[in-house]
Amino acid sequence: MIEIHSVTNNGRSSANFTGNYTVGADGRGTLTAPSLSGSPVFAFAFDSVGNTASVIEFDISGQRGTGFMIRDEVARSFPLNTVINGYWLPTIRAAIELSRSNPAAALQILRSAIPHELGYPNPQVGVGRFLYPPYLRGQAYLALHRRNEAAQESQKIIDHRSLLENCPLSALAHLGSARAYGLAFETNKQSQCLRRFLRAVEEC
DSSP, X not given: OEEEESOEETTEEOOOEEEEEEEOTTSEEEEEOTTSTTOOEEEEEEOSSSSEEEEEEEETTEEEEEEEEEEOHHHHHOTTOHHXXXXXXXXXXXXXXXXXXXHHHHHHHHGGGGGXXXXXXXXXXXXXXXXXXXXXXXXHHHHTTOHHHHHHHHHHHHHTHHHXXXXXXXXXXXXXXXXXXXXXTOHHHHHHHHHHHHHHHHHO
């Protein structure tokens, strides 16, 4: 089973649904969604990682809509794993939404990560923790020009920078603060944050 997200049908967003699919060795295949009216057929092509795919819906009149889908086998295989379902999957899905210029959806997805974002999200690289949810939330707020909320998320990372060790997000948080001040045309504070960013990069 595969779950489809944010598929557009005739200009409107559909609800999430599941369907049966076939896929070839090249990552291309078709999916039929019997839960939807008319059991529409979707053509798709997975990316090189094999977890997300571009989708085009077809009927006898031709192309009707586009969207993307995510393999949901991980969540189905580990339904009680808090790290996977409460941290990594929301983080990955939010990053996908941001890459598709949909920051509002990213913010909605990241709500489920709030209780877990300061934890230890194994697997890790070296020591320290990854504060990806606050970072992505800050990026979403910046995209929406909500500078105060963006600054708060960057500050959250800065306040917990001792947890990050040498993670690049420690430096990028200062860049996020600079961008937030830039939205408010506070050039002096923006310059200060940029200097902190450059200093943090040198220390990484």
